[in-house]
Amino acid sequence: MEKVSVIIDGKTVEAVKDQCVLDVARENGIYIPSLCYNPEVKSSGGACRVCLVEAHQGGKMRLVTSCNYPVRKGLEIKTDTPFVHKIRKGVLELLLSRVPDSDVIADMAAKEGLTETRFRKDEGENNRYKCISCALCTNVCAEVVGVSAISMEDRGADKKPATPYHKPSDVCIGCGACVYACPTGAITMKEKGDVRRIWSKDFKMICCSVCSTPYIPEAQVDWIVKTTGKDRTFFDKCPDHR
């Protein structure tokens, strides 16, 4: 692991070559907002643009998304300049317009002193239901879970995650990884008794043999057993009682 020295907000720090700027910043206690990036998901990042920072290299300055910009020798990063804040505020104003009912976005915007948008809000017919089209859900489903039950449908402002034809998916295992990955809580997952409902499909849950709490969909267990060969009886008990 080759190490490099980079300057971030005037401070010289050590980093691993090609590590992303965001991770380096976090390691050094510097705050950069981020929404669409998850370090566990290689295909994530670069979409929401809230993590843009100034990258100074070779006498040039460009704004880069810190979640996927690789640190190399001679790099200087500035996360806190008036220009960074100006553009960040601009991006957040657009997100506020897109998902006016999202607390997550509202909080992030408030940090930049922004509480409302000048522009048209996506409402009524155009309601985005808190979705910022960052694709973390579909990336997780394809890359981490491996079932690709959902994908990003359409393009432009109407781009959104969906099951094919909006019909209940043949391959979804009801694991809820998409729900946990979503930065704005835009995906609905409801449970009633031992049935979980997600993406318009009902999943029967297995109940813990000790505490009787429904805790994991059968379909998810089927998938784990199929792909890892794990013993099914492992799932008789919930994590608290294993």
Add this chain to the structure above:
Amino acid sequence: MIDVNKVDEIINRYDKSEESLLAILQDFQREFYYVPEEGMRRLSEVMAVPQSKIYAMGTFYKALSLTPRGKHTVKVCTGTACHLKGATQILETLERELKVKRNSTTADGEFTVECVNCVGACAMAPVTVVDEDYYGQTRASKVMDVLKKYK
């Protein structure tokens, strides 16, 4: 009902590689005048590619339609030269006379009116393409006459 044999015949025209996916979807479009769900499901099965990926492609590429199109497609080119030379008037005339909104099909299923990107015949702007036939220097006052021979 979609002819399953035709679907398979189209799929078999190409290598079993993901590079062929878009070409197959387009051949479905040309054959059936849209991309049927049965075709996409069969393609997913044969290529061992997630159904969701094919669905994403089907909805991303605007050359593809997931709903049946009319018997005849009327494409109004909205490239820059055509726009400057009256494409808007042509489109409005078609919407008004055929009682149809752009990018949709007339009630009788005869015509689908679409706005399309530059077709590359800019020197003949404004251009209208009906099925495979190109009409240059279209005039809003004459476009309905052009359609007469397709009825």
Add this chain to the structure above:
Amino acid sequence: MGAITSIEQLGKYREQVAANTKTDLPTVLVCFGTGCQANGARPVAEAFSKTIAEQGLKLDVNIGIKTTGCHGYCENGPLVALKPQGILYLKVKPEDVAEIVEKTIKAGQVVERLIYKDKTTEQTIAKYQEIPFYKYQHRIALKNIGAIDPTNIDDYILAGGYAGLAKALKMEPDAIISEVERSGLRGRGGGGFPAGTKWRSCMAVKSDTRYVICNGDEGDPGAFMDRSVMEGDPHAVIEGMIIGAIAVGAHKGYLYVRDEYPLAVKNLKIAIDAARDKGLLGENILGSGFAFDLKISRGGGAFVCGESSALMRSVEGNVGEPRAKYIRSVEKGLYDEPTVLNNVETWANVPEIMVKGADWYASLGTKGSKGTKVFSLVGKVNNTGLVEVPMGISVRELVEKIGGGILGGKKFKAVQTGGPSGGCIPEHLSDLPVDFDSLTEVGSMMGSGGIIVMDEETCMVDVAKYFTNFLVGESCGKCTPCRDGLPRMLDILTGITEGKGKEEDIAALEELCEVISWGALCGLGTSAPNPVLSTIKYFRDEYDAHIKDKKCPAGVCKALITYSIDAEACTGCTLCAKKCPQSCISGERKKAHVIDAGKCIKCGVCKDVCNFNAVRIA
């Protein structure tokens, strides 16, 4: 014959084709580009075949009717060129064929009514090369188009084709790259990146697999240069790609062609098959041991697929989303392997550069922009079509000398260059030389070569709205600034054109432009502000008129104009009243008509049908 198995054999084959072709015999060339076909080229060609066969002219002279690729003078099609006379006939109909055969082919005379006539001077010109539209051109990428049958490889070989490849096969890859570097060839798709530098970067990356790709996704509305080259001289592109493949060490290549160009796909496929049969593609090219083959990949109706990384995702079998990561395609492109992607026109220039040399190419053009460029000169100009000229010609020369001035004698207002990524150049700057750097300096860009000519009846706010609307429909949707910013820019522009503009609109537009140009993920987004910013810069007065005075000086924005009939000019022919869909024009026969402004929907039909220019827009 089968495959040609050596460079020497290629030379011999060319001689053989020459011997078998009676090149001094009269030839009728019927343009079969998309434009002329739309205007009825096929019946004209059929009429020629029939007449010539009927008259038994084959006995005396062998008349070859070559169906050729797009000449580029589409508005005047169907175009028929005659060799050896060098005459060009315009707007030829099947009914004209008999006369052409009698008078020109048999008797060597000109059919006056079918030749070019200058709209202002009324001067007629029969010879192809002397028509202003063609006279000032220097055709390199377009050199064969209109002169050969694109579906016949022998025509290409006879015209000197594949001589560049023969030369390259005898050179070291490094030497080929040096030649391209010295020529100064810059990418013709819009980026203007030095081709040789790109090739060298790719070659330097260590990998067993690499690719060359041709970007035939010509998406700029108003541009059809690449279509013509792919339809009219597909072998030039193929040969260029083989040479590039040898230079960087690629054994597989892709030609990405947009879905809207079916004839280009067809002709490329015919050409690839023919090249393979002749041993010019495949496992052992001309017996050299070098293996390279090409595959056609069709686009699906997405402008964003013209962006390199999006195109590569599309080739692989995905949605065409640009890649967010900061990796150059020459390092990790298609399938994460080193890839050289160049535009159709860039590839088409390579064979000639190999044959005639870098010094020759670099002697053309300007200091920073060598060679020639194919432009699509369209819009409100008299002579519309494709022109290839040395870089450095001024906008004014293009519009006036070659373009023949503004249609209908109206006033030249501006040109738009670079499509949705470019900007406008107002008339007062039109002595600017057209080259990569000078256009960028004034806030536009060369782009792929589309030059849209605008006159006093073009509303520049409407132009900004048009391009923004286009991009809203083409945004891939991945990044916030483009996906959510462009629609809000469109809101503001639409408001301005509808008379709802506010004082703070321009400032809001400029702020949005800054966020989008700095924050967007790919070139579509980062260049989207250009048409808006350049029209604000050069036509601020028009924006102000819309916002403050609620007026559209050019007479375009419906909410701000009124249609009326000039009583002096109106002859009372009643045609407009008959055609009006709202039935809101009234008047007696032979008396001045009147439009009821309250009912008028400003559809433009009355102005369109009026033969007396009596309809006014204010």
